Amino acid sequence: MECGPVGNDVELLCKTLQFEHKLFYFDLKENPRGRYLKISEKTSATRSTIIVPVDGIVWFINLVDYYINTDEHEAFSKELKIDSKVFYFDVGENKRGRFLKVSEASVSRNRSTIIIPAGSSGEEGWIAFRKILLEINEEASRLYIVSNQQSVEPSEHHPRLSDDVGAGFISGHVSQPASSSYLNIDRLIELPLHDEMGRLGLSKVIRVDQKRFFFDLGNNNRGHFLRISE
DNA sequence: ACGGCTC
Structure with a gap:
């Protein structure tokens, strides 16, 4: 290395x-x-x-x-x-x-x-x-959880978190534990209002020419997905 | 071993 x-x-x-x-x-x-x-x-x-x-x-x-x-x-x-x-x-x-x-x-x-x-x-x-x-x-994303929890042994105390949270989707000033804010995504992801998600820090936007592309992280029992909408 | 390159 x-x-x-x-x-x-x-x-x-x-x-x-x-x-x-x-x-x-x-x-x-x-x-x-x-x-x-x-x-x-x-x-x-x-x-x-x-x-x-x-x-x-x-x-x-x-x-x-x-x-x-x-x-x-x-x-x-x-x-x-x-x-x-x-x-x-x-x-x-x-x-x-x-x-x-x-x-x-x-x-x-x-x-x-x-x-x-x-x-x-x-x-x-x-x-x-x-x-x-x-x-x-x-x-x-694993490193993020480690430092955010300020836990010396995250793998013992938070064994599920590291696989469930992607970097960049949890805003830096979330004061709740990452797990509880994450659990809300399943419901929020169904909302058609992009600005609503943007307000909550769960959506990212890329502007290209006259278009806007929205990127939203979600998951369900099948696994994780990234939804892209134009 | 190259070699690309307005903002």
Whole structure:
């Protein structure tokens, strides 16, 4: 396991993905302002980094999904607004092949960009990238519960929680135990009013051009699901 | 071993 240099921020977990001649570093970090995922693309000559707030990880997963599942010439550019940042997703193609470009624009920094190759046989680069994000999202949700409960032994005292709660869907200022707020989702998810869910912090919205896409987490006895509505 | 990159 290779972790980047550690400053004041705490490293929670590190992963790497090597694809073609690029090396991607994924570092989940924490500081007093919150948690974020640092994604760096390293080649022999260059290194570029984007910083994704934890709440953005699930939307990254979803957007990578979109590009994996969308036909080559029907994939639109997308933008994702999180906090004060905007991430731009674009597909491109050149003689080396297809790639997904993810750019971060924030007020204070210069724009930074990572480029994820699709790969030569299908989209295995994007699929591998998504897999890492899924792993991080799952592990981050466990870490979230651990720190939120401030319990030294969460696996003994809260054995069910870690599998039931996804990161990013529980707002940071929930004062109730995560389990009780979570149990309400089944009823709330049936409500057709998106603004009602938005008010309760249970829905996320991505605006693309004139459209708005709503992402809502739910579960039932069949398992977990993410509902996307336009 | 590449190499892509308006916001």
